[in-house]
Amino acid sequence: xxxxxxxxxxxxxxxxxxxxxxxxxxxxxxxxxxxxxxxxxxxxxxxxxxxxxxxxxxxxxxxxxxxxxxxxxxxxxxxxxxxxxxxxxxxxxxxxxxxxxxxxxxxxxxxxxxxxxxxxxxxxxxxxxxxxxxxxxxxxxxxxxxxxxxxxxxxxxxxxxxxxxxxxxxxxxxxxxxxxxxxxxxxxxx
Amino acid sequence: xxxxxxxxxxxxxxxxxxxxxxxxxxxxxxxxxxxxxxxxxxxxxxxxxxxxxxxxxxxxxxxxxxxxxxxxxxxxxxxxxxxxxxxxxxxxxxxxxxxxxxxxxxxxxxxxxxxxxxxxxxxxxxxxxxxxxxxxxxxxxxxxxxxxxxxxxxxxxxxxxxxxxxxxxxxxxxxxxxxxxxxxxxxxxxxxxxxxxxxxxxxxxxxxxxxxxxxxxxxxxxxxxxxxxxxxxxxxxxxxxxxxxxxxxxxxxxxxxxxxxxxxxxxxxxxxxxxxxxxxxxxxxxxxxxxxxxxxxxxxxxxxxxxxxxxxxxxxxxxxxxxxxxxxxxxxxxxxxxxxxxxxxxxxxxxxxxxxxxxxxxxxxxxxxxxxxxxxxxxxxxxxxxxxxxxxxxxxxxxxxxxxxxxxxxxxxxxxxxxxxxxxxx
Amino acid sequence: xxxxxxxxxxxxxxxxxxxxxxxxxxxxxxxxxxxxxxxxxxxxxxxxxxxxxxxxxxxxxxxxxxxxxxxxxxxxxxxxxxxxxxxxxxxxxxxxxxxxxxxxxxxxxxxxxxxxxxxxxxxxxxxxxxxxxxxxxxxxxxxxxxxxxxxxxxxxxxxxxxxxxxxxxxxxxxxxxxxxxxxxxxxxxxxxxxxxxxxxxxxxxxxxxxxxxxxxxxxxxxxxxxxxxxxxxxxxxxxxxxxxxxxxxxxxxxxxxxxxxxxxxxxxxxxxxxxxxxxxxxxxxxxxxxxxxxxxxxxxxxxxxxxxxxxxxxxxxxxxxxxxxxxxxxxxxxxxxxxxxxx
Numbered sequence: 001x002x003x004x005x006x007x008x009x010x011x012x013x014x015x016x017x018x019x020x021x022x023x024x025x026x027x028x029x030x031x032x033x034x035x036x037x038x039x040x041x042x043x044x045x046x047x048x049x050x051x052x053x054x055x056x057x058x059x060x061x062x063x064x065x066x067x068x069x070x071x072x073x074x075x076x077x078x079x080x081x082x083x084x085x086x087x088x089x090x091x092x093x094x095x096x097x098x099x100x101x102x103x104x105x106x107x108x109x110x111x112x113x114x115x116x117x118x119x120x121x122x123x124x125x126x127x128x129x130x131x132x133x134x135x136x137x138x139x140x141x142x143x144x145x146x147x148x149x150x151x152x153x154x155x156x157x158x159x160x161x162x163x164x165x166x167x168x169x170x171x172x173x174x175x176x177x178x179x180x181x182x183x184x185x186x187x188x189x190x
Numbered sequence: 191x192x193x194x195x196x197x198x199x200x201x202x203x204x205x206x207x208x209x210x211x212x213x214x215x216x217x218x219x220x221x222x223x224x225x226x227x228x229x230x231x232x233x234x235x236x237x238x239x240x241x242x243x244x245x246x247x248x249x250x251x252x253x254x255x256x257x258x259x260x261x262x263x264x265x266x267x268x269x270x271x272x273x274x275x276x277x278x279x280x281x282x283x284x285x286x287x288x289x290x291x292x293x294x295x296x297x298x299x300x301x302x303x304x305x306x307x308x309x310x311x312x313x314x315x316x317x318x319x320x321x322x323x324x325x326x327x328x329x330x331x332x333x334x335x336x337x338x339x340x341x342x343x344x345x346x347x348x349x350x351x352x353x354x355x356x357x358x359x360x361x362x363x364x365x366x367x368x369x370x371x372x373x374x375x376x377x378x379x380x381x382x383x384x385x386x387x388x389x390x391x392x393x394x395x396x397x398x399x400x401x402x403x404x405x406x407x408x409x410x411x412x413x414x415x416x417x418x419x420x421x422x423x424x425x426x427x428x429x430x431x432x433x434x435x436x437x438x439x440x441x442x443x444x445x446x447x448x449x450x451x452x453x454x455x456x457x458x459x460x461x462x463x464x465x466x467x468x469x470x471x472x473x474x475x476x477x478x479x480x481x482x483x484x485x486x487x488x489x490x491x492x493x494x495x496x497x498x499x500x501x502x503x504x505x506x507x508x509x510x511x512x513x514x515x516x517x518x519x520x521x522x523x524x525x526x527x528x529x530x531x532x533x534x535x536x537x538x539x540x541x542x543x544x545x546x547x548x549x550x551x552x553x554x555x556x557x558x559x560x561x562x563x564x565x566x567x568x569x570x571x572x573x574x575x576x577x578x579x580x581x582x583x584x585x586x587x588x589x590x591x592x593x594x595x596x597x598x599x600x601x602x603x604x605x606x607x608x609x610x611x612x613x614x615x616x
Numbered sequence: 617x618x619x620x621x622x623x624x625x626x627x628x629x630x631x632x633x634x635x636x637x638x639x640x641x642x643x644x645x646x647x648x649x650x651x652x653x654x655x656x657x658x659x660x661x662x663x664x665x666x667x668x669x670x671x672x673x674x675x676x677x678x679x680x681x682x683x684x685x686x687x688x689x690x691x692x693x694x695x696x697x698x699x700x701x702x703x704x705x706x707x708x709x710x711x712x713x714x715x716x717x718x719x720x721x722x723x724x725x726x727x728x729x730x731x732x733x734x735x736x737x738x739x740x741x742x743x744x745x746x747x748x749x750x751x752x753x754x755x756x757x758x759x760x761x762x763x764x765x766x767x768x769x770x771x772x773x774x775x776x777x778x779x780x781x782x783x784x785x786x787x788x789x790x791x792x793x794x795x796x797x798x799x800x801x802x803x804x805x806x807x808x809x810x811x812x813x814x815x816x817x818x819x820x821x822x823x824x825x826x827x828x829x830x831x832x833x834x835x836x837x838x839x840x841x842x843x844x845x846x847x848x849x850x851x852x853x854x855x856x857x858x859x860x861x862x863x864x865x866x867x868x869x870x871x872x873x874x875x876x877x878x879x880x881x882x883x884x885x886x887x888x889x890x891x892x893x894x895x896x897x898x899x900x901x902x903x904x905x906x907x908x909x910x911x912x913x914x915x916x917x918x919x920x921x922x923x924x925x926x927x928x929x930x931x932x933x934x935x936x937x938x939x940x941x942x943x944x945x946x947x948x949x950x951x952x953x954x955x956x957x958x959x
Contacts, residue, residue: 019196019363026194026365033364038220038307038357038544059461061358062548211739212732241735245728246766253725253763257696257732260719263739265732283722387717387733389692389745396697396720397707 001054002150003064007083008073008137011043016163017073017137018049021144023159024151025053033058046081053150069148072096073123073136078104093118094143096136098125119147119186121179130175131168142176146183153180192367197329197359200366201294202227204333206237207374208292208340210266211381212258214243216251218273219306220356221296225268248273252280252293259289260395262386264340267291270356271298271312278316285320285411287396290343290350290381292336293321297457297508298356299543303594307544308356309508310456313485314517320411322350322418323486324438325456329359330366331483334437337369338425341378345421346414353485355458357544369433377432415487422484440489443496445471446478451559452497452533454480454522455506459540459547463506466552477556485518490525497526503533504559506552506570508541515539515567536563540570579604652684652845659686659715661695666713667705671874673838673864673881674702674779678750680841681777681862684848685748686716692744694719694733698726698751698760701786701866702779724759726751727767730774738773746852747773753780753794757821764821768828768857775851775858778821781866789869793819796889797942798935799921801869806924815938822893825859829898832858837892838865839881843904847894863890871920883915888943891950903950903958912940 004021008014015036022034030053037048050064065085069092072083087093093113095101097120101110110118121143123136131138138160145153156176161169193200202224213232215225229244231237241258245251248269255265269277274295284291299305300312313323322342326332332354339350354360387395399407419440426439436442444464446452453463460481470477480496482489497503507518514520519537526532536559541547551571558564579600580593589596645654652658661682668675686693694717697703703720706713721729730749737745749767751760756778767774783801784790791801797815800806804813825833831854836844844862851858865872865880872880884890885904889912892904913936916922925932951958 022363023194031365032194033362035358035362038361058364059464060549061458061462062546065548212735214732214735239739241739243731243735243770245731246769247762249725250728250763250766253721253728254732254735256721256725257719257729257734258736259732260721260729261694261733261736263736265736279722280725287721387694387719389694389717392715392717394707394712394714394718394720396703396718397709397712398704399709403709 001052001058001060002068002148003066004051004053004069004071004144005064005067006049006051006071006073007077007081008047009043009077010045010047012047012073013135013137014047014049014073017071017141018051020137020141020156020159020163021051021151022053023162024141024145024155025051027155027158028152030055031058037063046077067091069094069144071140071144073140075099075104078106084109090114091117092148094140094147095120096123096140098122117147119143119183121183123175123179126175126178126182130178131171138172139175139179142178142180143183145176146180153177191370192365194363194365196223196361196363197332197354197366198223198361199227200329200333200368201336201354201360202231203368204336205266205292205294206231207369207371208337208378209264209375209380210237210240210292210340211263212241212243212255212265213267214245214251214254214258214265215267216245216248216269216273218248218270219296220298220308220360221268221270221294223360224294224296228266248277249280252277252284252291255291255293256280256284256287256289259284259291260287260387262381262383262388264344264381265289265291266293268294268296270296271300271306274312274316275300278319281316281319281321284349286407288347288385288411290340290347292339292343292350292352294336295351295353296356296360297353302592305543306356308358309542309544310353311509311542313351313353314509314511316351317486317517320348320415321486322346322348322415322484323353324350324484325353325482326355326359327458327460327481327483329362329364330435331437332359333366333368334429334433334435337374337378338429338438340381342418342421342425344381346418347384348411348414348418353457358458367435373432377429418484418487419489419491438483440484440492441480441482441496444479444481446480446496448476449478449500450476451502451504451556452478452480452500453504453506453556454482454497454518456482456485456518457508459506459508462547462549463552466549466556469549470553470556475556475560477560482518488521488525493522493525494529497522497533498529499531500533502536502559502563504536504538504556506538506540506547506555508539510539510542510567519567534563536568537566538568538570545571576601651680651842652687652849653680653841655687658683659691661686661714661716662706663713663715665711667708668701669866669868669874671867671877672701672705673866673877674752674781675705676841676877677779677836677838677844677862677864678702680838680844681750681848681860682716682748684845685746685775685852688849688852689746690744691716692746693717694737694745694747696721696726696730696733696747696749698749698755699723700752700755701781702750702752704786723755725763726755726760727763727772727774727776730776731767731770731772734773746775748775748777750777750779752785753778753782754784754792756780757793757819761821765824765828768825768830768859771830771856773855773857775848775860777848778859778861779864780861781864781869783866783869785866785869794821796939798925798939800924801921811924812922812935815935818942822859822861825861826895826898826900828857830859831856831896833861833895834859835861835863835890835892837863837881837885837890839863839878839885840892840904843892869921871923872918876918880915880918883910883918886910887912887915888947888952889915889939891946891952893950900950903952905954906947906952909947909953912936912943
């Protein structure tokens, strides 16, 4: 089982990100369970969502306490929420930012994780460029696919199109592909 | 067709397949997505021949369903927690009048203190009201139970509550099979009421029944619910035959053969428990699980059959009867009453107000039961420090008022206002 | 008419014992203008054998209202009743005096239940079947208010009839928000410095219904039964949310003589205390003028619930004049005097 935990703020599509990830895994023929940390609707408040992926039925219902991957959609959360709690030692980290991990004072953590597992992606910028809205989730999903190879980019794209039909969906797909490529290129270079 | 969708959406689609004729609801977390989904389907024409009515309170919601059902229409509504209590009068009214309404209960804690997260206190509050109460373990079962519920309700002439863990199931996205309309139609024929409001054959329904007849009416209601004990397994078997999967029924077991300890639970926590049982079995412990799907009527015979000769039982429930203990444990106790060598029942209350139930905690709990158990009601993952502090403060000085606020006051006093505000110790 | 005759075959035949009364008579009136009650063909929706008190205004009003509704719908009617006097005295299980499809659910939900019934009829394609909700003032102005307002807001196709006897009579004469100021009830006893019901702001559900802007609102009284029937017939010719508020004296609760019921209802109108009007979509369209204006004391004196205002030689001028002021305000608002023109 692979467990992903996504941190962000209300209004940034954190819940949708987990859902789309689960749909992509489903289309890949796997079992997936996505759910948010639940609460009242509030823009700007810290939000966590979860996604489990496995090749057999997922029965577990507890929140993800030991994620294999943490995705941070909003770097401002680093100051107020312990987003890394429980992150497995061989896990992945993906942070949405245009700074470096060193700038974010995350070098110690990066050192603990395997080489290449901790990455940044300027998802908001990518989203603004293609979708013209600062919603980074699609780009982050593309980056996730590139980083972990746990879901296929094609199915991430299908999941996005199903959720956001028409132009909006296409733009988000481009954003996802763009982030995927960026990560793969760096991966190869690293 | 297999879909990866939110539980609420899966339920909405299943309910739509059951061809409801009147849907009315008032929004309350966590049921909102179900009703919104149905409302949209009516608007787009995906669900035809259906009146969707937005009402001004839960009391009105169930009342509209009562009127519609009495007039012969297949009626559906959904609620949770505070909403269920607000319609409490109507809940008893519907069952007393034998109206086959199906209602989703998105299980949520009842305040005060106000809490929007999952537990079973709402379902428990209406356990005596005469509704059939079914608890879904997964979103698949949640969807399937609604289809079975309409058939059950109409055959018995009794309302049915399908209980689905709020957020944990309603808001989780997982793979669910949505059956084809034709298959559902074959399983669920149109509603044909025996007694109905019809100007062509006018009758009076709802008269005041006095002491000379009330007992008989209630006895027959009780008898009818007990008939559900036969009907529910039959429907589940027929469902399995037609749709190819096990959903519903009275209860089911998991690795219960030769068990030294059997855990009994309802709802989604059964999934987590199964993972724990697999791990414990791997290390040699003889633990098994009984998943109770039908809570009302209480399947006494089936429970006695499966639990009767096991030495230890842990009842894990998301409910508390204040001043008594765990209501499910209490019900099981009465089900196993007067058995020679009855099992030792260990009562555990967990997950109140949405507190997550973790594998780690369950391992500790089941291990403790195997090692001798405990007396009385055990509260899983209770913050002993907070509780002890409050109890000793209450011993010193009596002050009335809400406990939640009192705890904060205590924390503030101990470590300064900042700690109370962050509630980090909570 | 054929359907209704068939229905009549199955139910109790009418028997007229009285002769020479307007109820059964109208024989000198042109047939078109005769009341529904005058007809042998009337459905007798609320038949004899019910357990109402002698002189019950509500039984009278309900009979007229329901037979009128049955006439105009050709018998295609379902009635939803709130808990209250009418429900209790008409259905002493195992008997019922209703000869129509009738449903009682709870105290506060008649309007919502009726909305559900109407929805069921719509979805079944039985558009000829109409729905009526009925309740007392308790079940309408107090506990049933939320559901009623919801029904108005949605413009559900239901006619709601309120039989206002100004209190919770069935449970022992307790005060409701429709109880007039100064009236004695079990929960507003005539003792102390301020005997009887308080002088609050009042709660006029007819006015509130008008404010809701629904298609038809009317007040009516058992003092004018033709007018009552006419209003029900008119209401049933309209679709959408409709409200009729009928003033029905209660000999038991008001402490009046059973034979004074209609007289009291008339005095309430003629004093101005109970304005009789019609409104459509938020505007008053007609009022019934006062024929012979009377001071409110003539109305109050016939009811023991106001006796404390006339204790021996000491008359409670202060309270009586405040009641008179309510009458005068109504007269002004609705232009109830012939000399005043239209409202």
